[in-house]
Amino acid sequence: MAKYNPVTPELLEELKKVVGEANVKTDAETLDRFKTDEETDPRLMHLPEVVVWVNSTEEVAAVMKLANQFVVPVTPRSAGTSVSDGAIPVLGGIVLNMEKMNKIIEINEDAMYAVAEAGARTIDIQMAAKAKGLLYAGDPCSAESCLIGGNIATNAGGNKAVRYGTTRHQVYSVEVVTPTGEITTLGSRLKKCSTGYCLEQLVMGSEGTLGIICKATLKLLPLPPHKVDIAAVYDDLDKAVTLVPNLVKAGLEPTSVEFMDSNFLKSSCEYSEIKLPHCDEGVCYLIVSMETFNEDEVDAKMEKLAEICEESGAIDVLEADERVWTVRKNCLESTRSLSKIAQSDDLVVPVDQIANCIKRLTEEAKKYDFTMFCLAHAGDGNLHFQHMKGDMSDEAWEQQQHAFHETAYSYVYSLGGRISGEHGIGAKKVYAMEKYTDPVELAMMKAIKKALDPLDILNPGKVMNVY
Amino acid sequence: MAKYNPVTPELLEELKKVVGEANVKTDAETLDRFKTDEETDPRLMHLPEVVVWVNSTEEVAAVMKLANQFVVPVTPRSAGTSVSDGAIPVLGGIVLNMEKMNKIIEINEDAMYAVAEAGARTIDIQMAAKAKGLLYAGDPCSAESCLIGGNIATNAGGNKAVRYGTTRHQVYSVEVVTPTGEITTLGSRLKKCSTGYCLEQLVMGSEGTLGIICKATLKLLPLPPHKVDIAAVYDDLDKAVTLVPNLVKAGLEPTSVEFMDSNFLKSSCEYSEIKLPHCDEGVCYLIVSMETFNEDEVDAKMEKLAEICEESGAIDVLEADERVWTVRKNCLESTRSLSKIAQSDDLVVPVDQIANCIKRLTEEAKKYDFTMFCLAHAGDGNLHFQHMKGDMSDEAWEQQQHAFHETAYSYVYSLGGRISGEHGIGAKKVYAMEKYTDPVELAMMKAIKKALDPLDILNPGKVMNVY
Numbered sequence: 001m002a003k004y005n006p007v008t009p010e011l012l013e014e015l016k017k018v019v020g021e022a023n024v025k026t027d028a029e030t031l032d033r034f035k036t037d038e039e040t041d042p043r044l045m046h047l048p049e050v051v052v053w054v055n056s057t058e059e060v061a062a063v064m065k066l067a068n069q070f071v072v073p074v075t076p077r078s079a080g081t082s083v084s085d086g087a088i089p090v091l092g093g094i095v096l097n098m099e100k101m102n103k104i105i106e107i108n109e110d111a112m113y114a115v116a117e118a119g120a121r122t123i124d125i126q127m128a129a130k131a132k133g134l135l136y137a138g139d140p141c142s143a144e145s146c147l148i149g150g151n152i153a154t155n156a157g158g159n160k161a162v163r164y165g166t167t168r169h170q171v172y173s174v175e176v177v178t179p180t181g182e183i184t185t186l187g188s189r190l191k192k193c194s195t196g197y198c199l200e201q202l203v204m205g206s207e208g209t210l211g212i213i214c215k216a217t218l219k220l221l222p223l224p225p226h227k228v229d230i231a232a233v234y235d236d237l238d239k240a241v242t243l244v245p246n247l248v249k250a251g252l253e254p255t256s257v258e259f260m261d262s263n264f265l266k267s268s269c270e271y272s273e274i275k276l277p278h279c280d281e282g283v284c285y286l287i288v289s290m291e292t293f294n295e296d297e298v299d300a301k302m303e304k305l306a307e308i309c310e311e312s313g314a315i316d317v318l319e320a321d322e323r324v325w326t327v328r329k330n331c332l333e334s335t336r337s338l339s340k341i342a343q344s345d346d347l348v349v350p351v352d353q354i355a356n357c358i359k360r361l362t363e364e365a366k367k368y369d370f371t372m373f374c375l376a377h378a379g380d381g382n383l384h385f386q387h388m389k390g391d392m393s394d395e396a397w398e399q400q401q402h403a404f405h406e407t408a409y410s411y412v413y414s415l416g417g418r419i420s421g422e423h424g425i426g427a428k429k430v431y432a433m434e435k436y437t438d439p440v441e442l443a444m445m446k447a448i449k450k451a452l453d454p455l456d457i458l459n460p461g462k463v464m465n466v467y
Numbered sequence: 468m469a470k471y472n473p474v475t476p477e478l479l480e481e482l483k484k485v486v487g488e489a490n491v492k493t494d495a496e497t498l499d500r501f502k503t504d505e506e507t508d509p510r511l512m513h514l515p516e517v518v519v520w521v522n523s524t525e526e527v528a529a530v531m532k533l534a535n536q537f538v539v540p541v542t543p544r545s546a547g548t549s550v551s552d553g554a555i556p557v558l559g560g561i562v563l564n565m566e567k568m569n570k571i572i573e574i575n576e577d578a579m580y581a582v583a584e585a586g587a588r589t590i591d592i593q594m595a596a597k598a599k600g601l602l603y604a605g606d607p608c609s610a611e612s613c614l615i616g617g618n619i620a621t622n623a624g625g626n627k628a629v630r631y632g633t634t635r636h637q638v639y640s641v642e643v644v645t646p647t648g649e650i651t652t653l654g655s656r657l658k659k660c661s662t663g664y665c666l667e668q669l670v671m672g673s674e675g676t677l678g679i680i681c682k683a684t685l686k687l688l689p690l691p692p693h694k695v696d697i698a699a700v701y702d703d704l705d706k707a708v709t710l711v712p713n714l715v716k717a718g719l720e721p722t723s724v725e726f727m728d729s730n731f732l733k734s735s736c737e738y739s740e741i742k743l744p745h746c747d748e749g750v751c752y753l754i755v756s757m758e759t760f761n762e763d764e765v766d767a768k769m770e771k772l773a774e775i776c777e778e779s780g781a782i783d784v785l786e787a788d789e790r791v792w793t794v795r796k797n798c799l800e801s802t803r804s805l806s807k808i809a810q811s812d813d814l815v816v817p818v819d820q821i822a823n824c825i826k827r828l829t830e831e832a833k834k835y836d837f838t839m840f841c842l843a844h845a846g847d848g849n850l851h852f853q854h855m856k857g858d859m860s861d862e863a864w865e866q867q868q869h870a871f872h873e874t875a876y877s878y879v880y881s882l883g884g885r886i887s888g889e890h891g892i893g894a895k896k897v898y899a900m901e902k903y904t905d906p907v908e909l910a911m912m913k914a915i916k917k918a919l920d921p922l923d924i925l926n927p928g929k930v931m932n933v934y
Contacts, residue, residue, distance in 0.1 A: 110712060111819040155661045166659050184907035188883050189817045191847035192633050194622045194672060195885035195892060196900060196930055197912045201668035205661060222716045245577060249689045251760030293718030294767075350656045352578040380658035416655050418662035425662060433663060440651035444919060445664045451918035452911060463663060 004073050004093060007049035011070045015052055015094075018062040023053040023100075034095045037080040037087035044428070046088050048075065048095040055100050057175055057183055057214040063096060064181035064212070064457070073460050076208045078118065078150025081142045083344065084426025086154065086207055090461040098149050101214065104128050112220045113172060113189060118149025118213050125218065134220040137164035140422070149213045155205035157422030159256045162244075162379030163291075166422065168204045170219050176203055176211035179453030189217055202448070207424050208459045210452055224291035228302045229320035232286045232309040233278050239313035240286055241355040244379055246308050247288065252301065257379030258287045261358070264331045264373045264386075271334030274323050277316060286378060287320050287328060331375055332386065338371065339388030343401060347412050348421030351381040357415060361385065361408055368400040382421035409436050425463045433464055471540050471560060474516035478537045482519055482561075485529040490520040490567075501562045504547040504554035511895070513555050515542065515562040522567050524642055524650055524681040531648035531679070534561060534924050542926055543675040545585065545617025548609045550811065551893025553621065553674055557928040565616050568681065571595050579687045580639060580656060585616025585680050592685065601687040604631035607889070616680045622672035624889030626723045629711075629846030630758075633889065635671045637686050643670055643678035646920030656684055669915070674891050675926045677919055691758035694722075695769045696787035699753045699776040700745050706780035707753055708822040711846055713775050714755065719768065724846030725754045728825070731798045731840045731853075738801030741790050744783060753845060754787050754795060798842055799853065805838065806855030810868060814879050815888030818848040824882060828852065828875055835867040849888035876903050892930045900931055 007026075015024045025031075026049070036045040049072075054060050067074045073093035080087045089095050102119035109132045116125055122136075122143045129136040140146055140156040150156070152174060156167045164170070173187035187200030203211040234240035240259070247254050260268070262282045269279040276285075288309075290301055309317045318324070335342060349357045358374055365372040371388040387404075389397045409419055413436050419425075425433045434442065442464065449456075449466050456466050474493075482491045492498075493516070503512040516539075521527050534541045540560035547554045556562050569586035576599045583592055589603075589610045596603040607613055607623040617623070618634045619641060631637070640654035654667030670678040701707035707726070714721050727735070729749045736746040743752075755776075757768055776784045785791070802809060816824045825841055832839035838855040854871075856864045876886055880903050886892075892900045901909065909931065916923075916933050923933050 111817060112712065112715070155665075157659045157661070161659055166661075168665070178907065178911065182907040182910075184905050184911070186908060188885060190815050190883070190885060190888075191818060192624045192628055192815050192844070192849050192888040193885050194624070194633075194674075194813075194887045194889050195815075196904060196908075197677070197915065198622075198635070198668045198672050199908060199911055201665045205665050207661075210664070222718050224718060245579065248579070251689050251691060296767075300761075300763075346661075348657050348659050348662075350578060351658060377659070382659050416657070418655060418657060418660050420661045421657075421659040422661050437663060438651050440645065440649040441653060441663075441666060443649075444645065444651070444666055447918040448664065448915055451914040 003071070004091060005071045007072055007093060008070070011066060011072060012050060014066050015050065015063065018066070019052055019054055019059050023055070025051045034077065035088065037082040037085065039085050039088060044085055044088065046090045046092065048089040049092050051095045051097055053097045053100050057177060060096065060177040060212055060214055061181045061183050063094065064177050064179065067094060067457050068180055068455055071455055071457070074457055075459055076212045078147040078153065079145055081146045081150065082154070082424065082426055084420070084424045085428040086424050086426035086462060088427055090427045096212070098147065107132050107220070109134065114218045114220055115215065116148050116218065117215050118147065120148050122146050122148050122151055129220050130223060133223055135223040136170065136218060137221055138167045138170040148216060152204050152213050152216055153206070153208045154424040155422070157377065157380070157382060159258070159377065161377065162257055163253050163255045164221070168201060171200065171204060172217040172219055174200055174203060174213050175215035176213055178211050179458035207426065207462050209449060209463050210458070212458070222293070224293050226292045226295055226298050228290045228292065228298055228305065230288050230302070230305055230309065231318045231320040231324045232288065232314040233283050233316040233318070234286065234313065235281070235283050235315055236313060237284060237358060238355050240284055241378065243286055243309060243312045244351055246312055247305070250304065250308060252290060252305060254379055255289045255291050256287070256377070258328060259374070259376035259378035260285045260287070260328060260331060261374040264334070264375055265327070267338065267373070268327045268331045268334040271337070272327050272330045274327055276324060276327055277318060283315065287324060335373065335386055335388055339390045341389040341397070343387045345383065345385040345387070345408070346420050346423040347383045347385070347408065347417060349381045349383070349412055349415045349417035351379070353415045353417070354378055354381055354383065357383060357412065357417070360411060364407055365404065368404055369396060370400060380421070381417070405432070427461050430461070430464055470538070471558060472538045474539055474560060475537070478533060478539060479517060481533050482517065482530065485533070486519055486521055486526050490522070492518045501544065502555065504549040504552065506552050506555060511552055511555065513557050513559065515556040516559050518562045518564055520564045520567050524644060527563065527644040527679055527681055528648045528650050530561065530563060531644050531646065531924070535647055535922055538922055538924070540927050541924055543679045545614040545620065546612055548613045548617065549621070549891065549893055551887070551891045552895040553891050553893035553929060555894055557894045563679070565614065574599055574687070576601065581685045581687055582682065583615050583685065584682050585614065587615050589613050589615050589618055596687050597690060600690055602690040603637065603685060604688055605634045605637040615683060619671050619680050619683055620673070620675045621891040622889070624844065624847070624849060626725070626844065628844065629724055630720050630722045631688070635668060638667065638671060639684040639686055641667055641670060641680050642682035643680055645678050646925035674893065674929050676916060676930050679925070689760070691760050693759045693762055693765050695757045695759065695765055695772060697755050697769070697772055697776065698785045698787040698791045699755065699781040700750050700783040700785070701753065701780065702748070702750050702782055703780060704751060704825060705822050707751055708845060710753055710776060710779045711818055713779055714772070717771065717775060719757060719772060721846055722756045722758050723754070723844070725795060726841070726843035726845035727752045727795060727798060728841040731801070731842055732794070734805065734840070735794045735798045735801040738804070739794050739797045741794055743791060743794055744785060750782065754791060802840065802853055802855055806857045808856040808864070810854045812850065812852040812854070812875070813887050813890040814850045814852070814875065814884060816848045816850070816879055816882045816884035818846070820882045820884070821845055821848055821850065824850060824879065824884070827878060831874055832871065835871055836863060837867060847888070848884070872899070894928050897928065897931055
């Protein structure tokens with residue numbers, strides 16, 4: 001591990017010169033507030049030595065220059081909605097808070113793009129685009145609280161990735177500060193480019209280890225005015241998952257295909273006090289959304305969709321009204337009463353391997369004492385298993401979680417999958433990242449990190465351990 | 468510049484042990500054949516010292532290990548269709564010929580992907596997909612002769628990029644040999660991934676400087692069975708280019724939007740002996756293709772398309788039959804009789820800046836003695852200016868080309884554009900790449916290249932000069 005210096009009064013003075021006294025905080029309450037993100041396990045939290053709020057890209061660059069000069073680690077922080085310990089300053093030092101850089105600078109209707117600072121809320125960008133009849137297609141489930149910079153850093157996924165791709169597909173260019181404190185813009189507002197290395201895609205998804213995203217130019221799309229939502233009910237998982245390729249092949253371009261297993265369906269129906277059809281029959285639900293530009297197409301598409309669902313063996317096809325979506329949204333909440341402590345997986349496999357993966361890992365989970373439910377963004381192969389501790393002892397819970405994940409991760413890699421579809425590695429999965437990543441690939445990642453951040457100043461201890 | 472050793476008899480012996488005697492050639496005729504690609508200027512050609520044909524990824528890796536050990540540069544070669552001197556061994560050494568690794572390994576209908584070796588012809592992949600009712604959407608204009616490995620290395624564009632993106636968007640994963648001779652697979656057959664750095668996008672488009680692509684897993688899409696083609700005729704460039712955003716906003720998703728200026732239209736009509744409407748009236752043509760899955764939609768879409776063309780000020784809207792496409796295809800050929808020596812640009816600008824760019828640079832070109840015609844993939848902002856030398860002296864031609872490009876490149880960058888949309892930098896545009904790229908971005912590229920290829924063995928002198 002790289003050797004860092006402690007944050008000294010001299011460094012604090014220099015930081016205050018850059019961002020102003022009010023934006024440099026070392027009081028206990030502030031430090032305590034920034035020791036975690038969505039992490040709830042105190043053993044994984046870590047106090048920063050100072051929290052710095054920045055107001056401009058130039059300030060970010062100046063802070064990074066100081067951090068290199070004083071050899072102090074910097075953890076950039078967006079909204080702190082990471083569930084992978086991505087915003088925890090695991091090695092202390094400076095937490096760099098981006099939340100004040102929150103301006104939406106431009107929504108350009110004609111050329112269909114938006115420019116926003118890293119601290120702009122994702123939902124505000126969505127709404128600003130919508131007000132001009134356009135769509136910003138990045139849509140993480142935490143869109144109401146998360147910030148665009150964090151979305152880009154983690155390559156956030158969400159509900160619309162089947163049709164539109166993940167966050168990295170919504171971005172033309174990013175203004176970044178490099179680990180050594182230089183400012184540059186990577187990428188450009190182009191549909192085609194063969195001019196040098198594609199650094200924007202390298203920095204996006206690097207979880208703030210290769211550069212701090214300060215500003216982004218985002219793609220906007222035409223907003224389809226019409227929507228079709230159905231829920232298909234299956235008593236056979238294999239049949240359910242044939243739906244996705246069949247929809248795609250029919251050219252229906254679903255916007256989302258969400259899977260709820262029978263456990264989630266039952267618990268969330270009870271929690272929501274909504275009795276959806278078949279909810280006690282051990283069935284699973286696939287909720288399919290489609291969008292269209294032409295009102296005339298709505299009925300035809302609905303019909304085609306229902307036809308494909310029936311052909312794939314759905315025992316029932318319903319219109320997915322507000323009640324269905326309420327049950328879907330309450331899934332996680334509904335498990336709180338079942339277990340105070342829970343852990344969520346974020347596995348991703350090729351779409352045609354979802355059924356295999358759900359079946360195999362559901363079977364595997366039966367060997368253990370925890371309870372496991374499954375939700376999936378089925379259209380893109382992204383599985384969230386919810387593990388519930390119930391009344392297990394701490395020791396058994398940890399040991400069994402570890403044992404399950406050893407099996408699950410090996411299996412997922414054997415299918416061509418990966419251990420994070422949309423939440424990132426953060427600090428939480430560094431061990432698994434180093435264990436399961438191909439050694440040549442991992443060595444390339446480390447070589448690049450070292451080349452761009454020789455002192456390992458920027459977000460050390462995330463994604464992998466360089467030293 | 469890195470210091471290389473000459474290819475020695477000892478190295479030749481070692482190479483023969485790896486790939487077999489018949490696959491190592493040093494005869495004068497062979498060396499002469501591989502001194503160039505599509506480059507016609509003898510001053511830019513360079514002889515290799517040996518040409519090596521490889522049959523497997525393992526052989527590629529072994530050759531790279533030897534090249535590092537003997538400190539000899541390696542230039543990977545695909546079909547040699549580069550127009551940017553991308554396949555010329557500018558520093559001598561080994562030309563690594565990929566053409567024997569030409570197997571299409573798998574076309575998977577159900578999971579919609581193809582696996583092919585780097586030397587598979589792009590058109591063969593397109594045809595193999597089509598035979599199964601699927602689409603491989605990468606479609607460079609040279610698809611009949613180029614190989615998929617070269618397409619990926621250059622991030623080739625082509626005619627369908629408006630709807631489907633460029634080659635880098637068609638690829639799930641690549642099996643590569645690193646500059647130091649290790650084998651790894653970057654990327655995976657996933658729709659979502661937040662597991663470490665996106666190295667596949669870094670290596671793709673690096674023009675064979677960061678890794679040799681040996682095998683790729685490609686995305687296949689549903690093949691839309693119906694097609695709508697129209698040609699819109701404009702007497703005003705500004706009006707013509709408003710068509711693209713209007714099509715996109717209407718949700719029409721054009722597959723291609725091709726622009727022909729009045730010069731090309733006239734010369735190609737004469738050459739093709741086809742008299743298209745208005746071809747002598749100084750107008751330009753925009754040819755728009757759209758695809759659809761539903762036969763019922765064909766008429767409605769055609770109508771909507773014609774309506775948008777008329778609203779944008781087209782003076783005529785025609786069905787784009789075979790004759791229109793023949794004229795489009797013969798454009799470059801038609802200029803051969805006008806000038807034996809010609810040079811083509813490959814500029815790219817934001818789509819909303821095309822009209823400005825065409826007008827500004829057409830005006831600029833009037834200052835010079837060469838003739839300049841313009842073709843564009845208007846849907847994605849990619850402009851190809853054809854410069855014709857005619858009877859200019861060599862000296863004046865070169866001096867004026869240089870002067871024009873100094874102005875053009877600065878201008879294109881000022882619009883947020885770049886100097887290559889789809890042809891790559893190769894050796895030909897290294898000077899411009901180093902001059903116009905942001906210094907911080909360029910330094911990042913060089914740092915990454917040095918980190919992954921410390922001896923600068925793989926394709927040196929391309930994209931940029933590291934030493």
